[in-house]
Amino acid sequence: MKQLLPILAAATALSLTLTPVAFAQQDTAHACFVYVGSHTDGGWSQAHDLARLEMEEHFGGAVTSTFVENVSEAASAGTIERLARSGCDIIFTTSFGFMDPTLEVAERFPDIKFEHATGYKTADNMAAYNSRFYEGRYIQGQIAASISETGIAGYIASFPIPEVVQGINAFILGAQTVNPDFSLRVVWVNSWYDPGAEADAAKVLMDQGVDILTQHTDSTAPMQEAAARGIKAFGQALDMIEAGPETQLTAIIDSWAPYYIERVQAVLDGTWESAEIWHGLPEGILTMAPYTNMPDDVAAMAAETEEAIRSGTLHPFTGPIARQDGSEWLAEGEIADDGTLLSMNFYVQGVDDQLPE
Amino acid sequence: MIRVELLRRDNPSRALRLLSPLIGLSLALITGAIMFSLMGKNPAAALYVYFIEPLTEAWSVHELLIKAAPLILMGAGLSICYLSNNWNIGAEGQFIMGALAGSIFPVLFTDFQNPMVLPLMFIFAVAGGALWAGIPALLKARFNTNEILVSLMLVYVAERILDYLVRGPWRNPGGMNFPESVRFHSYARVPEIMPWDGRANLGIVIAILVAIALWFMLSRTLKGFEVKVIGASPRAGRFAGFSSKGMIFFSFLVAGGCAGLAGIIEVAGASAQLRPIISPGYGFTAIIVAFLGRLNPLGAIAAGLILALTYLGGEAAQISLQISDKASRVFQGTLLLYILACDTLIHYRIRFSRKPAAKGIEQAAASSEQQPPAAERAV
Numbered sequence: 001m002k003q004l005l006p007i008l009a010a011a012t013a014l015s016l017t018l019t020p021v022a023f024a025q026q027d028t029a030h031a032c033f034v035y036v037g038s039h040t041d042g043g044w045s046q047a048h049d050l051a052r053l054e055m056e057e058h059f060g061g062a063v064t065s066t067f068v069e070n071v072s073e074a075a076s077a078g079t080i081e082r083l084a085r086s087g088c089d090i091i092f093t094t095s096f097g098f099m100d101p102t103l104e105v106a107e108r109f110p111d112i113k114f115e116h117a118t119g120y121k122t123a124d125n126m127a128a129y130n131s132r133f134y135e136g137r138y139i140q141g142q143i144a145a146s147i148s149e150t151g152i153a154g155y156i157a158s159f160p161i162p163e164v165v166q167g168i169n170a171f172i173l174g175a176q177t178v179n180p181d182f183s184l185r186v187v188w189v190n191s192w193y194d195p196g197a198e199a200d201a202a203k204v205l206m207d208q209g210v211d212i213l214t215q216h217t218d219s220t221a222p223m224q225e226a227a228a229r230g231i232k233a234f235g236q237a238l239d240m241i242e243a244g245p246e247t248q249l250t251a252i253i254d255s256w257a258p259y260y261i262e263r264v265q266a267v268l269d270g271t272w273e274s275a276e277i278w279h280g281l282p283e284g285i286l287t288m289a290p291y292t293n294m295p296d297d298v299a300a301m302a303a304e305t306e307e308a309i310r311s312g313t314l315h316p317f318t319g320p321i322a323r324q325d326g327s328e329w330l331a332e333g334e335i336a337d338d339g340t341l342l343s344m345n346f347y348v349q350g351v352d353d354q355l356p357e
Numbered sequence: 358m359i360r361v362e363l364l365r366r367d368n369p370s371r372a373l374r375l376l377s378p379l380i381g382l383s384l385a386l387i388t389g390a391i392m393f394s395l396m397g398k399n400p401a402a403a404l405y406v407y408f409i410e411p412l413t414e415a416w417s418v419h420e421l422l423i424k425a426a427p428l429i430l431m432g433a434g435l436s437i438c439y440l441s442n443n444w445n446i447g448a449e450g451q452f453i454m455g456a457l458a459g460s461i462f463p464v465l466f467t468d469f470q471n472p473m474v475l476p477l478m479f480i481f482a483v484a485g486g487a488l489w490a491g492i493p494a495l496l497k498a499r500f501n502t503n504e505i506l507v508s509l510m511l512v513y514v515a516e517r518i519l520d521y522l523v524r525g526p527w528r529n530p531g532g533m534n535f536p537e538s539v540r541f542h543s544y545a546r547v548p549e550i551m552p553w554d555g556r557a558n559l560g561i562v563i564a565i566l567v568a569i570a571l572w573f574m575l576s577r578t579l580k581g582f583e584v585k586v587i588g589a590s591p592r593a594g595r596f597a598g599f600s601s602k603g604m605i606f607f608s609f610l611v612a613g614g615c616a617g618l619a620g621i622i623e624v625a626g627a628s629a630q631l632r633p634i635i636s637p638g639y640g641f642t643a644i645i646v647a648f649l650g651r652l653n654p655l656g657a658i659a660a661g662l663i664l665a666l667t668y669l670g671g672e673a674a675q676i677s678l679q680i681s682d683k684a685s686r687v688f689q690g691t692l693l694l695y696i697l698a699c700d701t702l703i704h705y706r707i708r709f710s711r712k713p714a715a716k717g718i719e720q721a722a723a724s725s726e727q728q729p730p731a732a733e734r735a736v
Contacts, residue, residue, distance in 0.1 A: 097632065
């Protein structure tokens with residue numbers, strides 16, 4: 001038996017080197033990215049692109065990368081296939097709408113690894129990754145309620161999908177810890193990136209008496225509109241302080257680089273496995289820009305909340321929480337499970353909007 | 358004030374007319390080469406990647422055909438509209454409504470699965486697109502409304518209806534609340550023509566057949582003659598006993614039906630489900646296709662393939678040369694500009710004049726209703 005073991009081990013090792021499908025190590029890798037917007041949009045897509053560059057730099061010359069930008073979600077399968085056939089080892093598709101096209105292409109290219117951001121479908125060679133943006137939204141809500149004079153914040157939202165609804169709910173829940181009567185107006189622009197529509201939404205909200213703006217869209221237009229009117233706003237996806245030096249309170253920063261480095265490393269090591277990853281402040285995929293343009297005590301409170309979420313002592317969706325219609329959602333002390341959050345299609349109490357159905 | 362006038366040439370050179378697309382293409386290639394070398398890219402490599410590489414592999418040709426099919430269908434249909442002086446620029450909306458009407462079967466009657474489904478989907482899609490196009494036609498024929506405005510505005514209405522359906526009543530119950538319909542079952546998919554090679558489906562065959570049929574109608578039948586006479590001169594058409602109101606309906610319904618068919622081919626082909634956005638602007642690109650094809654349905658086949666190629670080429674250039682998406686679009690725009698400009702300048706000459714010439718105004722006004730300047734407006 002003792003003699004058998006090394007032989008078995010050797011045989012296993014040999015068979016591993018002979019079957020390069022699952023565990024082959026490789027010296028170099030080519031990573032490819034699909035962006036829904038421009039790689040210089042100042043927000044979502046740029047955050048992914050900065051992470052791509054950081055990842056490339058991390059590996060020295062061992063990893064090369066390329067990207068395709070402004071890819072229409074409607075016709076993305078062809079784009080993803082073109083990448084798959086152009087020698088990519090791993091392909092990151094970074095918008096919700098790329099989910100089914102990614103899956104479709106992944107089925108045809110079993111040897112290539114696919115990573116889809118913000119979706120829920122996976123396969124043996126397709127992982128899903130996302131960030132708990134709502135953790136940052138909760139902190140934003142607290143800040144907004146602390147410094148708003150009108151007691152109304154405006155929310156420029158993209159599409160009524162769970163990820164966005166989570167953010168709206170977390171924002172109002174955070175605000176209610178400071179001011180139970182705080183009110184939140186929502187405008188849907190039905191686009192991830194449309195500076196014109198985003199700016200119009202900002203103006204409409206400000207005309208309605210909103211004195212804090214936050215956005216779940218990708219351009220810096222709302223920040224610039226807020227700056228022009230002299231009110232405060234939150235940045236999205238990237239630190240947008242340059243668009244509003246006197247305006248930005250903080251920003252939710254998407255820090256994808258550590259994740260990209262980890263996953264590309266796994267490709268190099270031959271240890272890549274499909275997974276569903278939903279990280280947040282604790283893992284560092286989400287970070288907050290410096291708390292600026294606010295009194296010190298508000299900044300201190302925000303930092304404290306951030307730390308509490310990071311250490312796990314605070315979960316933004318902890319009961320008691322009522323739905324918009326007043327019915328109970330979470331009982332005292334109950335914490336929402338991920339399944340519910342990932343399919344969230346209802347508002348909590350306090351949101352001054354009708355969820356588009 | 359210096360006026361710029363376009364005056365129709367009496368005898369446009371026949372050779373130039375034939376060569377015009379090639380001249381436009383060459384000018385665009387030269388401009389593109391200059392642009393790419395200013396960006397520090399090898400112009401030869403860039404042009405190769407743009408125009409040749411997408412054609413070197415079978416699967417990529419399939420992708421080309423997938424993209425070209427809706428463009429050809431809609432471009433050919435729109436040609437009928439524009440030839441008859443009916444400015445339907447809402448093909449995008451007719452595309453969406455056709456897709457919705459056709460999707461009724463796989464989305465609402467999921468148990469209805471047999472070979473009858475696909476033909477029914479096609480019929481409903483044609484009807485859906487035609488009915489949607491019928492609205493601007495009716496308003497124009499009845500109340501003399503501006504069909505450009507109405508057809509364009511109805512695009513946004515159609516987009517909202519699609520958006521509403523996939524988020525609300527037609528949302529996939531098993532889809533975690535995400536905005537998408539159920540995936541179509543296999544009877545509701547447009548069959549692939551050579552599945553071992555790539556994804557291209559029957560759509561391209563249908564598109565070409567429809568284009569040929571429309572060409573036959575235009576060039577070989579009385580109806581086609583009527584389209585052209587009414588387009589060139591409604592007054593002459595009336596003398597011939599043709600009804601310009603009837604022509605409004607005919608052209609809009611044909612174009613709308615084509616767009617609806619393109620819509621169902623797109624969703625039942627490449628994507629297999631409804632999503633909030635089902636078209637990357639095919640309906641608007643089809644306007645360019647119609648004019649690039651010189652309002653000839655057979656020309657639309659070539660123009661649809663060329664435009665589809667520039668989309669794929671733009672993508673390939675991003676992937677292999679890191680040429681930005683914006684540069685690709687500038688290049689596309691340059692290409693179209695040159696081709697349309699060549700056509701215009703071969704048929705018209707430019708005159709600069711200082712004095713307000715009464716006759717000139719009339720001619721300029723008349724010529725602005727002719728094809729090429731209108732094309733630029735529509736684009």
